[in-house]
Amino acid sequence: MPDRIQRPTGPAPWEKKEVDEGGPRRPDATTPDTKELLKKMRRVDPNQARRYRQRTGE
Amino acid sequence: MRRTLGIETEYGITVDGVDSVDVVAESIALVRAYTEVVPPARDTEMKWDYSLEDPHLDARGFRVEELMQDFDEAKYFVQDLNRRLSFQEIKSDLVLSNGARFYNDHAHPEYSTPECKSLRDIIAQDKAGERIIEECVRRRNLQLAGRGVVKVFKNNTDFIGHSYGTHDNYLMDRRVPFETVIRGLTPFLVTRQLIAGAGKVGIETEEDANPGKFQISQRSDFFSVLVSIDTMNRRPIINTRDEPHANSEKYRRMHVIIGDANMSEVAGALKLGTTSLVLDLLEEDACPMNIELADPIAALKSLSRDPTLRTPVVLTGGRTISPIDLQREYLAAAEKRLRGHGADVDWVLATWRQVLDDLERDVWSCRDRLDWVAKWWLLTTFVEAEGVKWDDPWLQSLDLEYHNVRRDEGLFAELVREGTVQRFVTDEQIRQAIRQPPPDTRAYFRGRCVEKFAKQMTSVQWDELAFGVEPGEAVVQLLNVFDDATVQIYNAAVDNAPDVATLLRSVKHERR
Numbered sequence A: 001m002p003d004r005i006q007r008p009t010g011p012a013p014w015e016k017k018e019v020d021e022g023g024p025r026r027p028d029a030t031t032p033d034t035k036e037l038l039k040k041m042r043r044v045d046p047n048q049a050r051r052y053r054q055r056t057g058e
Numbered sequence B: 001m002r003r004t005l006g007i008e009t010e011y012g013i014t015v016d017g018v019d020s021v022d023v024v025a026e027s028i029a030l031v032r033a034y035t036e037v038v039p040p041a042r043d044t045e046m047k048w049d050y051s052l053e054d055p056h057l058d059a060r061g062f063r064v065e066e067l068m069q070d071f072d073e074a075k076y077f078v079q080d081l082n083r084r085l086s087f088q089e090i091k092s093d094l095v096l097s098n099g100a101r102f103y104n105d106h107a108h109p110e111y112s113t114p115e116c117k118s119l120r121d122i123i124a125q126d127k128a129g130e131r132i133i134e135e136c137v138r139r140r141n142l143q144l145a146g147r148g149v150v151k152v153f154k155n156n157t158d159f160i161g162h163s164y165g166t167h168d169n170y171l172m173d174r175r176v177p178f179e180t181v182i183r184g185l186t187p188f189l190v191t192r193q194l195i196a197g198a199g200k201v202g203i204e205t206e207e208d209a210n211p212g213k214f215q216i217s218q219r220s221d222f223f224s225v226l227v228s229i230d231t232m233n234r235r236p237i238i239n240t241r242d243e244p245h246a247n248s249e250k251y252r253r254m255h256v257i258i259g260d261a262n263m264s265e266v267a268g269a270l271k272l273g274t275t276s277l278v279l280d281l282l283e284e285d286a287c288p289m290n291i292e293l294a295d296p297i298a299a300l301k302s303l304s305r306d307p308t309l310r311t312p313v314v315l316t317g318g319r320t321i322s323p324i325d326l327q328r329e330y331l332a333a334a335e336k337r338l339r340g341h342g343a344d345v346d347w348v349l350a351t352w353r354q355v356l357d358d359l360e361r362d363v364w365s366c367r368d369r370l371d372w373v374a375k376w377w378l379l380t381t382f383v384e385a386e387g388v389k390w391d392d393p394w395l396q397s398l399d400l401e402y403h404n405v406r407r408d409e410g411l412f413a414e415l416v417r418e419g420t421v422q423r424f425v426t427d428e429q430i431r432q433a434i435r436q437p438p439p440d441t442r443a444y445f446r447g448r449c450v451e452k453f454a455k456q457m458t459s460v461q462w463d464e465l466a467f468g469v470e471p472g473e474a475v476v477q478l479l480n481v482f483d484d485a486t487v488q489i490y491n492a493a494v495d496n497a498p499d500v501a502t503l504l505r506s507v508k509h510e511r512r
Helices: A035-042 B023-036 B069-081 B087-091 B119-144 B178-191 B265-283 B296-304 B323-338 B343-361 B371-386 B393-402 B411-418 B427-435 B443-456 B484-496 B500-506
Strands: B005-010 B012-016 B101-105 B108-112 B149-153 B166-173 B200-203 B210-215 B223-228 B235-239 B251-256 B457-461 B464-469 B472-477
Touching: A035 B371, A035 B411, B005 B119, B005 B265, B012 B023, B012 B108, B023 B087, B023 B101, B023 B108, B023 B119, B023 B149, B087 B101, B108 B119, B119 B149, B119 B265, B119 B343, B119 B427, B166 B265, B178 B223, B178 B235, B178 B251, B178 B265, B178 B296, B178 B323, B200 B393, B210 B393, B223 B296, B235 B296, B265 B323, B265 B343, B323 B343, B371 B393, B371 B411, B393 B411, B443 B457, B443 B464, B443 B484, B443 B500, B464 B500, B472 B500, B484 B500
Parallel strands: B223 B235
Antiparallel strands: B005 B108, B005 B166, B012 B149, B101 B108, B166 B251, B200 B210, B457 B464, B464 B472
């Protein structure tokens, strides 16, 4: 009798055949262009840490 | 490196766009979102067997009456009575087909990796946890349909004094006296933040509160004693919780609670790898035992608060040593004793040496491997470009965003996308780890049982599985399933069994 293996009902991103973003590799050691990074950082809500309240964990 | 390893990570959760957030309810909803993804996980819901856990057992050979956290637990229990949910419903435990445990711990979604024996597997499994939670965030936000936006962070603090843990676990030989473990491991763990710290903006303890100070470690503010069984209050550098989840006559589980949550795969692998090598040294009676810190707690905090690494560590007797040289003492002992003991060991030794040399030469050169340096570099770039001060609340918001599990938002994910951080595993290895257990530990048996027989499972623990077999249960103990030959027997049995009855004919079990 074959294995009774259940499969997921909903699609999750890892099910897609997608282009691999990369694996182990050396980074670009030259001075990075920070334009995109800065653009992304500017979009972060300056007050999100003030609203971020957690219960103590372990 | 053939030591059995595991990581438990509590994630932080919030909801943007609403007036108040019930973090417990959100954590429960987030975990349950995963039952929509993988039906076998749904079939394991609330089957975790808490009766086999006893966090009051102390590795020093006694059982404590109370933990300090028992008071918090009691308070939360009263609050949670209003939810009209049972203890099991609040915990919402799931066991996944990769052998992992995923549940609500207090108010944090917690992902505990399956047991792994290679660094590649443990990092792939840790990253698989991030991907699973990222998918749960997506599904939860679809459920909310605009009534707030859930965000989840793999970090360890809310910046005002509430910390939650990332614990790394190591199976080790119980014959090593615990006093020896304390003495040998303490200086290493105090300085391990050099390679494994995740970086933080701000000091959270009241006496030194300083929102603008950049620290190496997220967690160093929260440790106040050298040795203790507690994990939520008066946290210790060496935790003595004695829950081996294995044969307690042979094994100890070294439960290290002092680590930060790593986003960097290389930093995570170094954290696990170097600690495992130091435990090797302890087991082989080759660990440096002549390093004694004058004040380990003070050293932990002062090191964390000086990312320039100029602050020396004070030893008993007044002699000082640089934190890099202190790490080199352990590295030298490991190189002498362990070099050539496998690819993982040699990778750890070479990378450890390189990172320490690079930190000494030019801290910034480690921004491609170490979280705290990558974050410090990001924030410094922002401060210089925008002209904001280090105590601007925006900096803590950016710190938090470094840990956002959504790869289209998180700042660490942006570094990955730009190719400025080194990888240790491939995306394909992470994708496989979401479903597949590591092949060479007892987690394979657990994960495959979930995949094939979840409906018949009646309870699950790290070291035990129970199946409903009329008129009662059949219990498979996994207390001694660690050596390669025994693991192979159990794993082949589950692979070859078309049903539970056949499985039970192949492995030892008890009826109850």
